[in-house]
Amino acid sequence: AQSVTQLGSHVSVSEGALVLLRCNYSSSVPPYLFWYVQYPNQGLQLLLKYTSAATLVKGINGFEAEFKKSETSFHLTKPSAHMSDAAEYFCAVSDRGGADGLTFGKGTHLIIQP
Amino acid sequence: DAGVIQSPRHEVTEMGQEVTLRCKPISGHNSLFWYRQTMMRGLELLIYFNNNVPIDDSGMPEDRFSAKMPNASFSTLKIQPSEPRDSAVYFCASSRLAGGTLGEQFFGPGTRLTVL
Numbered sequence: 133a134q135s136v137t138q139l140g141s142h143v144s145v146s147e148g149a150l151v152l153l154r155c156n157y158s159s160s161v162p163p164y165l166f167w168y169v170q171y172p173n174q175g176l177q178l179l180l181k182y183t184s185a186a187t188l189v190k191g192i193n194g195f196e197a198e199f200k201k202s203e204t205s206f207h208l209t210k211p212s213a214h215m216s217d218a219a220e221y222f223c224a225v226s227d228r229g230g231a232d233g234l235t236f237g238k239g240t241h242l243i244i245q246p
Numbered sequence: 247d248a249g250v251i252q253s254p255r256h257e258v259t260e261m262g263q264e265v266t267l268r269c270k271p272i273s274g275h276n277s278l279f280w281y282r283q284t285m286m287r288g289l290e291l292l293i294y295f296n297n298n299v300p301i302d303d304s305g306m307p308e309d310r311f312s313a314k315m316p317n318a319s320f321s322t323l324k325i326q327p328s329e330p331r332d333s334a335v336y337f338c339a340s341s342r343l344a345g346g347t348l349g350e351q352f353f354g355p356g357t358r359l360t361v362l
Contacts, residue, residue, distance in 0.1 A: 168353075174355060175356055176353040178350055178351070181349070181350065228349070231277060231341070231349050232301075233281075233302065234291065236288060237288070
């Protein structure tokens with residue numbers, strides 16, 4: 133069975149500081165990995181996805197994530213936080229590239245301090 | 247392009263009543279997913295369809311829950327009878343089975359259900 137663990141239910145950073153949101157996965161097959169963002173009272177929006185083409189994946193809004201098989205990790209980073217980045221972030225895993233359902237982590241609430 | 251459309255956006259009902267949630271996927275998408283989001287359990291997959299056929303309904307919590315997809319542009323999730331523990335935000339998502347956005351799921355805005 134596949135699963136995702138997101139370390140830290142809340143992460144607080146200052147505006148302009150590095151954002152690091154952690155995600156570790158468990159999968160019996162080479163995984164497909166996703167990061168989604170959810171703004172208050174909205175649906176989820178895809179930030180980026182890993183589909184084995186490249187280990188460093190660039191997404192929207194300046195975010196990127198690196199797939200590390202040896203660490204079973206897919207951490208999300210952004211060099212400089214902006215106030216508009218404040219939201220809930222979800223890591224998700226799929227065995228079939230998302231064609232099947234996604235298994236989500238519990239989410240990390242990102243707080244940006246002015 | 248219109249995104250995934252869900253209705254109603256908010257539903258308040260009393261325990262024991264029937265609730266029907268509706269979803270219109272993005273045109274051209276041939277996979278549809280229903281998820282539930284609660285504080286306690288996070289985001290959970292309830293059921294998904296490929297080409298209007300239910301593929302995996304193992305996430306449907308009880309027989310009180312049922313989902314249908316009569317055609318490529320419409321799906322319903324029904325709860326009968328509803329219970330307070332069904333209170334949650336229900337999301338519908340759609341995706342393509344082939345093409346450049348293969349596997350990328352596009353989410354609707356959700357339906358916030360409150361069962362009193």
